[in-house]
Amino acid sequence: MTDLRQAGKIPRIVIGLRAGADFDPSVGAATTLAAAIKAEILGLFVQEEAMFDLAGLPFARVSKFGSTKTTPLTARLMAAAMTRSAEMCRRALSAHADKAQIRWSFSIEQGELPLTLKGNVVAGDFLVLSGIGRGLGAAQLIDELRTVPSEIRGIVIAAGQKSAGQKGPVVAIDDGDVSGELTLSLARQVAKAANATIELFVVASTDAEAERIIERARTMIEPAQRLIIKRFSPRAPEAIASALIRGDPSFVVADREGEPFHDDEAAIKLLRAARAPVVLVRRGNSADAE
């Protein structure tokens, strides 16, 4: 694939892929977002050095789900498994992106995922991270969220899969800060592409603040789009989580530094409740909303 970024201002979505993680939700979320904002996708498969180091140790063994037996792990086996995983990721990306007619590229690098991603993203990119999978997910995700480069426009977390065949609303969580504009803009584009309703979760402590947020939203969405407004108090992640469960959204857009995702524990709870791709926009990039 050619480097499209040199040709103009095509937004880019970088998917951080690693062996052993569920890659399909990440690729699916990236494709949905790319289709909405007309972006290209870079699949970056990182063969983690730590795994090769482990495989080189004489006592290295692996345990599997539901099994009481362990099997020896060698460098040769690890290399073969890495290659297989990378190929599966490439095929998944190809299938999703080609179906949605999205330009894509795929590359494999060796190193540590956060560092490799840091070296590959540039200002304005969206970065897709794997969501919470079986075991290790939450802790690892928190670690990765903390190490994400600050210049990126947003983080996409493939937090579980939407119930098959259902088309829930696109939820935008706006606490009224400067990232709100980008949040709503993205939500609008995704909702338009998916022909979905926008549910605006207004997080405001006063009525005036809430009014301001709602007014901004009304000016931003297109006349044909349907907007549902729900209001929440700040520091009430349980209420928002409950609303996400009931609403069963197909996509969620929020502010990483704003309410309620600035708190890691709350963020994990909300990601679990959302069961949908969540885009966390970064403060300081709101100017690039369009």
Added chain:
Amino acid sequence: MATAASKGATSLSPLTPEMLRPLCDPRSLGFKTTAELQPIDTLIGQERALGALRFGSDIDQPGYNLFALGPQGTGRHSTIHSYLKEKASDAVAPDDWVYVHNFASAHRPKAMRLTAGSAVRFRDSMDELVEDLRHAIPEVFQSDEYRERRRAIDMEFEETQERAFEELNKKAKEQDVAILRTPMGFALAPMSEGQAIKPEVFNLLPKEQKEAIEEKISELQKDLTAVLEKLPLLQKQHRVKIRDLNAELTESIFDTSIKAIADRFAKNEVILERLTEVRKDLVDHVELFLPQNEDEAAGAVPRSPTARGADPRFNRYLVNVMISNDVDGDRKGAPLVTEDHPTLANVVGRIEHIAQFGALMTDFTMIRPGALHRANGGYLMLDARKVLTEPFCWEALKRALRSNTITIVSAAEELSLASTISLEPEPIPLKVKVVLIGERILYYLLSTLDPDFAELFKVEVDFDEELPRSAENVELYARLIASIASRERLQPFNASGVARVIEETARLAGDAERLSLKIGQLADLLREADFWAAEAKRKTIAAADVDRAVAEQIHRADRIRERSHEAIERGTVLIDTEGIATGQVNGLSVISLGSFSFGRPSRITVRVRVGSGKVIDIERETKLGGPLHSKGVLILSGYLAANYARDVPMSLWASIVFEQSYGGVDGDSASSAELYALLSALAEAPISQALAVTGSVNQYGQIQPIGGVNEKIEGFFDVCKARGLSGSQGVLIPASNVKHLMLRPDVVAAAKEGKFSIYPVETIGQGIELLTGTPAGERGAEGVFPPDSINGRVEARLMRFAENRKLFAMNDGETEKANENT
């Protein structure tokens, strides 16, 4: 008393024209046209068959199925059908049968017996149930209550899972170990300063440190394994909780929907029991009603069409109606089914399959009923020949009747060709009266060769093909003609037309004293006569129209006869119809081509010389003669040996041949002709070639009846007529065949004019006298034949053969000379 060999022909005179074709006098019929006659609503002359039919259809015992035997065209099918139809219409409609999914064992669909008329309603109700649930259940799953409770279960599960890992992770971290998720599973990596220890670093570590790390990892590995081992159990608990939630929220919907159906079938225990099963399965499989995945919903993966229902997921709740006896609709009474194409599948039913991505798929909705299903509780009519010639059908039918159940099997299963798993539908109890219709030969073959047959088909419904030509029966026959004319919307027949038809049916019966009961042929003749009457613009059908119909039938079929006679006329086939010849006689044979038969003369010749008492049948030697023909020739030897030169060894060598016969010859109807030729050769008495001979002979020289006498006479007549009738020409027939004569009018006319004669012959003596003009001769008081008689000359010749043979035996050299003198 004269023997058969010696009885002369002094009193033998030709038959009178009246004896050649006993006519039916139109005036004796007593009506002008058939329009005046009361149609007849039953078969005539079939009292035996009708009695058997009544008995067989009434008796309610196992094995009393019927076999209707008789020639084609005797009205077996239509008679049985109309009788059973009436009987079935008065009977009580049998129960309905359906197949449903077996929740306990999917490959063995369950058969359900339902009261007549309820199957279709039950099927529609179940269709409605599925349709209702397809809309109602997803709404439950989209409710806030369901989502919240479901998500709570999911989150609890995820957190439990995470917690287990977190604890382990914490413990590992404290010991400088990291848990890595590799593509092959989870692994433990020793860490140093936040980084995994590289192999080269590990190798440089002191032995004690290495062992400590390995020990540490080994211990943690046990903990990791314990956590991972627990996960499937957690998943199972998670699934159970979700199932319980689904059941809790949907049970009330199921109950409401099922109750609506149960109310409709409140008195039907079988249906109520089924509804209970369905409810349980719905609760257990509520996830079936969840929306499909996106690809399926969008149609990205093409789905093959299914037998029923738009969505195969719900087929398990549908009802496949095998038999529905709609008591309020068209199907009142017991069923009467006629299966014209009785293949295995058409008789016992079949299981259809659909190809789906290269595999053959099926389910209970693709079970199709066979004739036995449709006839269950009623009557099934089958053509015996078709049943026997269709692979596996006969065995399957017997199996069903023996076991009183219908089990669906395919030909592939019978041949053990299909090794794939298919359905084994529960057999359906069978109570049916089967009527097989076939020729007599099939009945007798089955009786002889199939031991099951007599047990399963105990009622023989024997249809006669002939009726005595009595005045009473002629009257009935006229009414039968009237009935057919009325039913077929033909013009009425006038008395002359009816009389002519009756004569023709006697001809069809091959007997002047009987009438054919082959209703099919009769109906054809009537229809064709009607056609020719219309052509002639006649309002009633007359004798001329029947004559035309007969003539046209013959004309359409007689190309081969024409060619055969033409070959004789042109001298290609050598047949003399004038003059005399020694050891040569005109025999007669019949050739049957389809429904048309015709006679043809054949030259039979005999050569004799001294020998060891052997009569050679050249047909047999060349394997052109059948067993009956060979038997006839051997009888000649017996006749000669018993009648002539009884005190000396038989010293004859004779050869007999059908000249210019290149196909097979069978039957013994030419045996008298062969004997005449043999006697002529031995007596050196020439035979008149103006005469032809038919009839078989026994060892006493008595002439016995043969078949096809009319065709044989007409065959010779046609050849003579073509060459010009001389007045001396005629045919010798067995006297016992006189009653069978129904000759063509032109033959009768020639006889009337004295141009052609038919001689009824009882003995060889009569025949040889007529053929040679020489008395046969009787043994006198001294026991010898008159020397100039045929018999005397034959005996003298045989005596000379014996003497010469004796001389030859005594003096080899002289024998040949003696033979020359002979």
